[in-house]
Amino acid sequence: MSHQTEDKEQELQAGDPNTTGHSWDGIKEFDNPMPRWWLWTFYACIVWAIGYTIAYPAWPMLKEATPGLLGYSTRAEVQQDIDAVETQNAPLWEQIEQVELASLKDNTDLHGFAVNGGAAIFKTWCAQCHGSGAAGAVGYPNLLDDDWLWGGTVDDIAQTVAYGIRLEDVADSRFSEMPAFGEILAEEEIAQVVSYVRSLSDAPHNSALASAGEVIFLDNCSSCHAEDGTGDRFQGAPNLTDAIWLFGGSEEAITETVMNSRYGVMPNWNKRLSEGEIRAVAAYVHQLGGGE
Structure with a gap:
């Protein structure tokens, strides 16, 4: 037994608008115009988008995007924020550079600022070798214990950070060599x-x-x-x-x-970090638990 289906064309009623001419299973689509408010909103969006791409960086070119007539730059905006924070913190960094490291912990606020700043510096420059938690790895010292090759006072740590280890072209670098x-x-x-x-x-x-x-x-x-x-x-x-x-x-x-023998080396950070940053990261490492 078989069933047969027949497509029935949709019948138009009196007063119906014209159709688009399309038919899906007998259903036709009225050719109604879009609402005026929607059309004007759509046109306004087009005009706004064109104006935006002219005023602001937008179109990718071979080397960079079009700069835009207003010269706006998100990077410049971020740099302004960074500069504002650095200006605000400049007096604190000056204090860190001038204070005796051994007495830094006596100034609770300044020590807290140094440790927080040092933590950021450590995670940026030091964690690649010593680990994010400073526990080290094979060939890279654990900074959480109290075992130090050249001493674990905050001044000793700052000396090591500043001048590195086994760098022949750095006069004050920590240096030792075990025979093979x-x-x-x-x-x-x-x-x-x-x-x-x-x-x-x-x-x-x-x-x-x-x-x-x-x-x-x-x-x-x-x-x-x-x-x-x-x-x-x-x-x-x-x-x-x-x-x-x-x-x-x-x-x-x-x-x-x-x-x-072993011959591990550590960079001298005095060429990349300021004196205050070196002291801050030394304060951070010192308070991790292994500092003397």
């Missing part, structure tokens, strides 16, 4: 001294190798790391007794360090 003992000691001797170094922090080790490694350590390593392995901040030699390791404390990691 793979060129000096035999593999057996290296294994012995590695076991001894691990014993200093009570890490699992081979006692027999460690006993022999003590002599090697005293002959080759104690001049920098001290006879008891506690290090020397003047030379930037790390403390080997606290189980805090920059490049890892596993047997493999320490062996790599002894054999081939």
Whole structure:
């Protein structure tokens, strides 16, 4: 059994306007004019849009957009706001540059401003290496603990930030260099001294190798790391007794360090940051929990 459907043309009534001539399933569309108010609103929008593209930056060109007759720039507007804030904060930055860093915390308001400013600077320039939370990574120091190669006072931190680490062309840069003992000691001797170094922090080790490694350590390593392995901040030699390791404390990691040395560098920020900004980021790092 089949069904057949027939399209029935819509019948026009007397007084109906003309149709557009289109028909959908027998339904025709009246050709009614648009309301006058809608048309004038539409035309006004067109005129306004044309005027806007003439007055303001609008049309993309090869290198930049058309500037517009009014010369308006959102970047310039933002820069004005930045300049206004910098002008307002200028006296505070001057105070930060002049105050003794060790006594900065005694001025609660100024210290708060410095820490907040330093946090922004840290997240802009330092977090890429030290992490957003300053916990560091392999090869990048954790700034939350109290283990510092060159000291953790706020002045020490400012010195490190300003002049960097192991930069040969910066006179005041922190500098230390550990020999690659793979060129000096035999593999057996290296294994012995590695076991001894691990014993200093009570890490699992081979006692027999460690006993022999003590002599090697005293002959080759104690001049920098001290006879008891506690290090020397003047030379930037790390403390080997606290189980805090920059490049890892596993047997493999320490062996790599002894054999081939490590030579991490840090930029000197005194060419990119102002004196006040360096002091502010030092104050921020100092109060994170590891500052002395």
